Amino acid sequence: MKKTIYLIIIVMIILSWNIAYGEDLNLSGESYVLIDAETGRVLYERNAHKKMPMASTTKIMTALVALENGKLDDKIAAKGECIGVEGSSIYLREGEVLSLKDMLYGLMLRSGNDSSVAIANYIGGSLEGFVSLMNKKAQSIGAINTNFANPHGLHDDSHYSTAYDLALITKEAFSYEEFGNIVKSKSYTADREENNYFYNKNKTLWEYNGGDGVKTGYTMRSGRCLVSSATRNGMHLIAVSLNASNWFNDNYKLLDYGFNNYNRQFVYDSNQFIKKIYVLNGNKEYLNLVTENSLFYPFKEGERENIKLSIDVPDTIEAPIEKGDKIGYIYTYLDGKLIHEGSLIAKSTIKRINKFESIINKFKFK
Known part of the structure; x- marks a missing residue:
């Protein structure tokens, strides 16, 4: 029984070596x-x-x-x-x-x-x-x-x-x-x-x-x-x-x-909405963050379902903000390994307002 187990282990090692070093392609x-x-x-x-x-x-x-x-x-x-x-x-x-x-x-x-x-x-x-x-x-x-x-x-x-x-x-x-x-x-x-x-x-x-x-x-x-x-x-x-x-x-x-x-597959599109964050002293209460670029990635069969996305953005942001400003990042992981870092940008321009206008907007937004 032990000999059989050892033989199986040896065969698995050989096979894994062949896959890693390309011997199966005979290059x-x-x-x-x-x-x-x-x-x-x-x-x-x-x-x-x-x-x-x-x-x-x-x-x-x-x-x-x-x-x-x-x-x-x-x-x-x-x-x-x-x-x-x-x-x-x-x-x-x-x-x-x-x-x-x-x-x-x-x-x-x-x-x-x-x-x-x-x-x-x-x-x-x-x-x-x-x-x-x-x-x-x-x-x-x-x-x-x-x-x-x-x-x-x-x-x-x-x-x-x-x-x-x-x-x-x-x-x-x-x-x-x-x-x-x-x-x-x-x-x-x-x-x-x-x-x-x-x-x-x-x-x-x-x-x-x-x-x-x-x-x-x-x-x-x-x-x-x-x-x-x-x-x-x-x-x-x-x-x-x-x-x-x-x-x-x-x-x-x-x-x-x-x-x-491998197949080139879609992960996310450019200008895709990801999150909204609260705006301080702006003529709008919230800012929508979208992806700057689209992401396509080559996947083996079954890999796409193992994708995880993580974002790094502030909880609040102070006006003024210009459309297209880089506000944060979106990270793409495959099986726990980082494979891509993208930018999140402002979807629209938000102007700065004074304190009096800010008080009025608080009631308006409510």
């Missing part, structure tokens, strides 16, 4: 993660916080920093430092002038190392200046296990990231509409006379249903690295695999897992 990657692009929820992972070289997936951050600090119609002149950079290239000529938009398409579709240097020098004033911007941005969005040494991803011992951090960086990059437009483009024609046709190296766009990005990467030291994204039924997922010999199939399996096991 080749040394590190990988799948997240929901809207909420950042981790849906699947293994070694997601392991620091590793990430090759040209670096360029996701290069594009993000460029979009944050430049304009698409900015003109960039290719200087000597851009010419003949090792690896993939859009074949810039010294003195050639391209728009930032053309440079970004060359960066993300053709993986142009020369365009990454041109962008870095223009946006950051120098490679060092741009790398500083990259690292500051990484820290600000919570990619704390990442350090950039260059804008292209050629090997450097101090240049590394993690699958999770790359997913966070990609999530942030998608907040720029033009980033999404670039990485979902299968091809692009730049405004130049030669080498103007850029063909996207990311097969996800052709091979995966709903595929809409984002970037491949490879060096001898990093192995094959891939960030993929796809959207189905309103749910946008990001899959990252590092040092994965079967990189595309790995990411397709990750994405399939997400779409097959």
